[in-house]
Amino acid sequence: MLENFVNIGVLSVVSIKCYLLFYKHRVDLIKIIAKLEEFFPKSGIDQKTFNIEKHRKKIKKFGSIINGIYLSMVIDFILIPVMYKLYGWISSYQVDWVPVHTILFPFDQKSPFVFWSLHFLYVWTASANLLTFNVTDLFFASMTNVLSMEFKILAQIIGDIDLNDDEKTEESAIKELKTFVDVHEEFNQIALELDNIFAFLLFVNVFASISFLCVYVFLFFFGISYYLLTKYFVCFIGVFIQVYVYCYFGDRLAESSNGVADGVYNSAWYKASPKFRKMALMIMKRAQREQKIRAWKFADINLNTFYWIITTAYSYYSFLVGVYEV
Amino acid sequence: MQVQQPKYTGLVADLLPNIRIMQAIGHFIFRYITGPILIRKLYSSVTLVLFLFQFVCILINLGANTDEVSELTANTITALFFTHCITKFIYVALNAEGVYRTMGIWNQSNTHPLFAESDARYHSIALSKMRRLLFLVTLTTCMIAVFWTTLTFFGDSTKLWKDKVANETIVVDIPRLMIKSWYPWNSMSGTFYYISLAFQLYYILFSMLQANLSDVLFCSWVLFCCEQLQHLKGIMRPLMELSATLDTYRPNSAALFRSISAGSKSELILNDEMENEKNSNYDMNISAIYSTKADWGAQYRAPTTLQNFNGMNGSNPNGLTKKQELMVRSAIKYWVERHKHVVRLVSAIGDTYGLALLLHMLTSTIMLTLLAYQATKIDGITVFALGVIGYLLYALAQIFLFCIFGNRLIEESSSVMEAAYSCHWYDGSEEAKTFVQIVCQQCQKAMTISGAKFFTVSLDLFASVLGACVTYFMVLVQLK
Numbered sequence: 001m002l003e004n005f006v007n008i009g010v011l012s013v014v015s016i017k018c019y020l021l022f023y024k025h026r027v028d029l030i031k032i033i034a035k036l037e038e039f040f041p042k043s044g045i046d047q048k049t050f051n052i053e054k055h056r057k058k059i060k061k062f063g064s065i066i067n068g069i070y071l072s073m074v075i076d077f078i079l080i081p082v083m084y085k086l087y088g089w090i091s092s093y094q095v096d097w098v099p100v101h102t103i104l105f106p107f108d109q110k111s112p113f114v115f116w117s118l119h120f121l122y123v124w125t126a127s128a129n130l131l132t133f134n135v136t137d138l139f140f141a142s143m144t145n146v147l148s149m150e151f152k153i154l155a156q157i158i159g160d161i162d163l164n165d166d167e168k169t170e171e172s173a174i175k176e177l178k179t180f181v182d183v184h185e186e187f188n189q190i191a192l193e194l195d196n197i198f199a200f201l202l203f204v205n206v207f208a209s210i211s212f213l214c215v216y217v218f219l220f221f222f223g224i225s226y227y228l229l230t231k232y233f234v235c236f237i238g239v240f241i242q243v244y245v246y247c248y249f250g251d252r253l254a255e256s257s258n259g260v261a262d263g264v265y266n267s268a269w270y271k272a273s274p275k276f277r278k279m280a281l282m283i284m285k286r287a288q289r290e291q292k293i294r295a296w297k298f299a300d301i302n303l304n305t306f307y308w309i310i311t312t313a314y315s316y317y318s319f320l321v322g323v324y325e326v
Numbered sequence: 327m328q329v330q331q332p333k334y335t336g337l338v339a340d341l342l343p344n345i346r347i348m349q350a351i352g353h354f355i356f357r358y359i360t361g362p363i364l365i366r367k368l369y370s371s372v373t374l375v376l377f378l379f380q381f382v383c384i385l386i387n388l389g390a391n392t393d394e395v396s397e398l399t400a401n402t403i404t405a406l407f408f409t410h411c412i413t414k415f416i417y418v419a420l421n422a423e424g425v426y427r428t429m430g431i432w433n434q435s436n437t438h439p440l441f442a443e444s445d446a447r448y449h450s451i452a453l454s455k456m457r458r459l460l461f462l463v464t465l466t467t468c469m470i471a472v473f474w475t476t477l478t479f480f481g482d483s484t485k486l487w488k489d490k491v492a493n494e495t496i497v498v499d500i501p502r503l504m505i506k507s508w509y510p511w512n513s514m515s516g517t518f519y520y521i522s523l524a525f526q527l528y529y530i531l532f533s534m535l536q537a538n539l540s541d542v543l544f545c546s547w548v549l550f551c552c553e554q555l556q557h558l559k560g561i562m563r564p565l566m567e568l569s570a571t572l573d574t575y576r577p578n579s580a581a582l583f584r585s586i587s588a589g590s591k592s593e594l595i596l597n598d599e600m601e602n603e604k605n606s607n608y609d610m611n612i613s614a615i616y617s618t619k620a621d622w623g624a625q626y627r628a629p630t631t632l633q634n635f636n637g638m639n640g641s642n643p644n645g646l647t648k649k650q651e652l653m654v655r656s657a658i659k660y661w662v663e664r665h666k667h668v669v670r671l672v673s674a675i676g677d678t679y680g681l682a683l684l685l686h687m688l689t690s691t692i693m694l695t696l697l698a699y700q701a702t703k704i705d706g707i708t709v710f711a712l713g714v715i716g717y718l719l720y721a722l723a724q725i726f727l728f729c730i731f732g733n734r735l736i737e738e739s740s741s742v743m744e745a746a747y748s749c750h751w752y753d754g755s756e757e758a759k760t761f762v763q764i765v766c767q768q769c770q771k772a773m774t775i776s777g778a779k780f781f782t783v784s785l786d787l788f789a790s791v792l793g794a795c796v797t798y799f800m801v802l803v804q805l806k
Contacts, residue, residue, distance in 0.1 A: 178752045185748050278759060279752055285766050286747040289740075297733060297785050315800075322804040 003228075006215050006235075007101060013208045014129045017136045017201055025197045029139075032197075035190055036146050039183065041153065050156060055149040059142055062245055066137060069241055070130045073234045077123050084227040098227050130238075137245050140198060144249040144293070147194070148256035150187055154180070155256075155263025158283075163271045170273055177279050184260065184283065191253065191291035202246065203296035206309060209243045213313035218320045243309055250293045250301030260287035334358060337432040340453050341546055344460050348539050351532050354419035357426055373532070374415065380507065380529045381405075381412055387508040393488040394495060396703070399696055403717060404505055406693040410686060410724075411533035414540045417682045424678035428547065431671050438660040440568070440653060441561045448560070452553035456546040463542050463727075464535065470720065471531040477716075478504050481709035504530055541728055544679045547671070548731040548775065554668045555738040558661060559745035565661060566749045568654045569758035658761050665742075665765075669773065672735070676775045683728065684777040687791075690721050694791070697721070698799040702806055722795075725788055732775050732783030740772035 021029065041047055081097050088095030097115055100122055107114050158180055163173055216236040220229060261284040269280050293301045299308075334342060338358055349355050349366065352373030356363050388401040418425065437445070483502035486495050500506065501513045504526045513522040697718050704711045743766045751762045774782045781787055 178750075181747075181752060182750075188744070188748070278763070282747065282751065282759075282763060282766065285763075285770075286743070289743065289770075297737075298789055319800040319804065 002215050002219060003101070003223075003225075006212060006219075009208060009212060010129060013204060014132050016204055018132055020201050021136055021139065021197070028193060028197055032143065032190055032193055035186070036143070036150070039150055039186070040146070050149075050153045052149070055145060059145045062141055062248075063138055065241060066134055066245065069234070069238050070127075070134050073130055073238055074123065074127045076230050076234050077126055078119075080227060080231060081119065083230070087227075098225075100228070100231065133238075133242065136201075137242055141245055141249045143194060144253045147187065147190060148249075148252045151253075151256040151260055154184060154187070155259045155266075157263075158260070159263045159266035161267050163268045163276070170276070173272065173276055174279070177276065177283075181279075181283060184286070187257075188286075188291055191257065191293075195291075195293050198293060199296040202293065202301055203298065205243075205246065206295050206299070206305070209239055210309055210313045210316065212239045213243075213309070214316040214320060217313075217317050218324075222321070222324055244306060247301055247303050247306035247309075250305075251303045254290040254292040254300070254302055257291040258288065332360065335433055336429075336435070337547075337550065338429050340456060340550065341429070341543065343457065344539065344543055344546060347460075347464070348418075348536075348543070351535050351539070353415065353536060353540070354422055355425065356422070370419075374419075376525075377412060377415065377529065377533060380505075380525070381408055383507045383509060384408060384505060387506055390508060391485070391487075393490070394486045397486055399700055401506060403693055403696050403700065406689055406696070407717065407721075408533060409689050411537040413685050413689065414537045414682060415533075417685070418540055421678060421682075424674075425543075428671070428674045428678045431674050432550070432667070435667060436660055436663050438653075438657060440564070440657060441557075441660065444557055444560050448553045448557035451556075452550050455549055455553075459545060459549070460539075460542055463538050467534045467538050468531065470716075471527070471534060473716070474504055474530060475527060477709060477712060478502060538724070540682070541724065544675065544683075545728060545731045547675045547679075548728075548735050551668055551672055551675070551773075552731075552734050552738045554664070555735075555742060558665055558668070559738075559742055561661065562745050563749035565657050566751055566754045566758055566762075568657055569754045569761075570750075572651065572654055572755045572757075655757075658758065662761075662765075672773045672775065680776055680778040683775075683783060684780055686724070687777060687781070687787075690725060691791070691794070693721055694718070694795045695798050698795055699802050701799060702803050722788075722792070725791055728783055729785050729788040732787075733785040736772045736774055736782075736784055740769060742769040 041050055041052065047053070077100055080100050084095060084098050096110075097112075099115065099118065103118070105114075105118065161173060161176060162169055213236065216232050216239065220232040220236065223229070223232065264280050264284050264287070267280075269277055272280075295301055295305070299305055333339075338345070342358070345355060345358055349359065352370050354370050356366055359366065384401070384405050388398070388405055391397045391401060479502065483500055484497045485500050485506065487498040488494075489496050499514075501515075501519060501522065503513065503522055507526075509518075509522060511518045511522075513519050697714060700714045701718065704714060746762050746766050746769075751759060754762070774784070776782050
């Protein structure tokens with residue numbers, strides 16, 4: 001019964017994500033990507049100064065981890081009947097071809113043709129689902145990554161602002177600061193729009209992840225189908241990594257938007273005029289109110305939330321164990 | 327004899343439908359009416375007596391059935407459910423002065439000719455939302471009463487009775503009524519049965535309406551404050567534009583004064599100017615971030631009335647008349663005074679209704695714990711299961727209603743700072759810049775409604791209540 005619940009749950013979460021991202025908010029996403037592209041440093045010198053390569057490497061690392069997990073999931077699903085048959089042949093038990101999941105099908109599932117076509121169908125749909133998961137997670141991760149990178153660039157620029165005692169640099173410094181405020185506000189608006197788009201999705205994701213985590217662990221230890229152990233293990237790792245990706249990048253965004261205030265402080269503000277200092281004060285005040293992604297008004301998405309998800313999933317797991325033993 | 331209706335202004339006029347319905351179902355609110363008060367007082371007192379009578383009957387039934395655990399739990403839940411209604415009824419009666427005072431705070435508000443349009447727009451938005459909320463809650467309550475009555479006629483109307491002599495539980499017939507209650511007459515059948523049925527229907531509908539409508543009154547107040555904060559955020563940008571005309575040369579000052587408070591950013595600036603601003607911001611490559619803004623001067627033909635820089639308006643580069651200058655300086659005063667007015671209203675709301683929320687939360691916590699216990703005994707889609715789920719959803723929905731509005735107030739009040747940052751504050755006068763700084767400093771602390779200082783009303787509260795409920799349920803299932 002729990003396996004069916006998990007299958008249905010995964011399918012519904014995937015369809016909600018698909019609908020939200022690729023239908024309801026498709027225009028907004030394109031707008032955000034266009035805006036982010038405008039502010040992206042394009043010349044080689046800029047890219048070196050701001051160390052774009054480091055941010056790229058990070059997202060590539062996460063991307064490759066996610067891809068690896070999902071690839072191993074698909075391969076595992078394909079090979080489960082084969083491995084079980086192999087296990088039976090080695091230990092000289094008589095085992096049948098086992099289906100990876102149980103469905104209600106009007107035809108005889110024992111015949112090879114039906115069995116292998118159902119198996120193929122399952123693997124195909126599972127890989128399509130996992131691909132959607134993959135895409136939506138990486139969407140969120142890369143957009144927040146680029147936005148965090150741009151906040152960090154802002155912090156670096158304002159830290160290096162040229163301030164001397166003469167009037168010429170004073171004037172240009174004030175002008176720089178004005179444009180800085182405009183760009184900062186642009187980034188804040190982009191972060192707000194991202195929050196709007198991903199809010200409900202993350203809310204559903206958080207609660208779905210908690211239930212999937214606890215059910216997969218429970219099934220791993222107390223499940224009756226031994227041949228599905230690898231499936232549960234790989235799925236658990238997949239959900240775990242997914243939750244971590246969301247929380248990590250949400251945390252990164254909040255931190256980097258906070259870093260703008262540090263960047264202002266890092267500049268040589270003590271050399272500047274009172275007018276500059278007053279403007280810097282306003283910027284710091286705004287930047288210290290960090291731009292965060294929320295799970296639809298309930299909670300912020302940062303690494304604290306990750307800890308909360310894991311602990312809640314564990315407490316639900318122990319509850320399930322308690323009920324099972326009774 | 328007074329022939330015409332007195333004209334109500336301000337918050338009272340907005341909430342008049344709510345007040346009228348509350349007065350019609352018996353709340354002790356005796357202001358804002360024409361006509362004799364004595365009859366209304368009599369009506370409210372009779373309602374109070376009837377409600378207390380029914381409540382005492384429920385308690386007597388509770389006391390008479392303490393032997394059997396499941397009956398005890400079910401009766402306690404019913405008693406707690408109607409405790410809400412009695413509490414709200416008596417609370418509003420005792421605290422009517424507080425309600426009048428809160429309504430009276432927004433009898434009149436300051437106005438400014440430049441921002442009157444934005445004010446009216448947000449006021450009408452608030453009004454429509456309040457009406458919609460009132461309609462939805464009243465409709466839902468009536469539907470719940472109907473649903474409850476319908477559910478009574480399904481299933482067995484029996485109770486469990488512990489026979490002390492044989493020391494076993496037997497099933498005893500009770501009258502098929504909505505609430506299990508003792509009556510001084512025999513309500514098993516006949517005319518007395520129908521009287522009891524009608525009385526219980528009246529009781530359920532009116533007491534639920536009473537409790538919910540006072541919550542709706544609270545939510546409407548909070549909604550009004552949120553829309554006022556939206557108005558203040560909306561006029562931030564025009565305010566900055568206006569104050570900039572005092573110090574620096576602006577070629578389109580006449581346009582500013584003409585169509586000022588439309589509230590949206592783009593209407594203040596002529597279209598060409600907006601395009602130029604956009605272009606100059608967007609042709610940034612980050613290494614040359616300091617691109618200059620478009621040159622203001624020559625392309626715009628300013629009206630001739632503004633071009634006379636003669637000695638009369640020497641200090642002002644835009645040639646504003648004395649009257650216009652005064653208007654600009656009073657705009658900041660308007661903003662600050664309106665904000666202070668909203669803060670006063672929010673603190674009055676907290677003082678008036680905070681204790682009621684605290685009592686509500688206390689009753690709800692106990693009720694939800696018992697409901698969690700009842701929920702562990704569900705074993706299928708029965709009348710019992712539907713009843714338990716109905717109680718649960720209703721209790722959670724009540725808490726969710728005021729938590730979501732409290733949360734919105736917190737979000738709105740703390741985002742004033744973000745609105746202040748997003749208008750071009752650096753172009754304003756020195757006066758405007760210090761104004762923005764002080765406003766930002768003050769708005770960092772969000773305006774909250776607290777339940778008599780015990781907790782703040784926000785979605786965190788709802789999440790913790792929900793979490794506690796789930797925890798109790800899990801523990802009780804394991805203990806079973």
